[in-house]
Amino acid sequence: KNEVEQSPQNLTAQEGEFITINCSYSVGISALHWLQQHPGGGIVSLFMLSSGKKKHGRLIATINIQEKHSSLHITASHPRDSAVYICAVRSVGTDKLIFGTGTRLQVFP
């Protein structure tokens, strides 16, 4: 079993829909990252969380440390949100990130 699990693996949506991507992890962490990777390959860091909730534009990320679970929400989704979304955690006491396998999102007009 992977230390970081994401669901769903693939997700399709119509423009305007509310989207949720989930991430569960099994190790103690000091931080959790949500990353976005577009088809060209470049990675953008969306959020870094250690507790609670963060919001940036149409994106919201939450984390529940006790349940070892995080969610990434996209409100009013748009075709340009189509990308792979990756959850990554930093284990306590290390600089290294452990990555989930990603969620491939396609938003259709």
Next chain:
Amino acid sequence: GAVVSQHPSRVICKSGTSVKIECRSLDFQATTMFWYRQFPKKSLMLMATSNEGSKATYEQGVEKDKFLINHASLTLSTLTVTSAHPEDSSFYICSAGKREQGTDTQYFGPGTRLTVL
């Protein structure tokens, strides 16, 4: 901001040649730089961690003589794929750690796609 660049973005080379990839933190000094490899439709795999002025720490299974890492300054790390072979074809991504509010945040470069013929 925190911008990380990689050069080149894409390289095609013949088998047996060596390829150097540069990773630069453009507007901050990086505490640590990380090198990742990504196969198609797979997640990132950490290859090595490097700190300025010291030897890189390689992950298990990564050949240090094959993937040479030099971290010459707080803003530049290079990865050299020596005697490249087709199986080295992959997407290579670096990230740089920036100290922010008492913690290190990793900022990722745009990646380098290596194709070995």
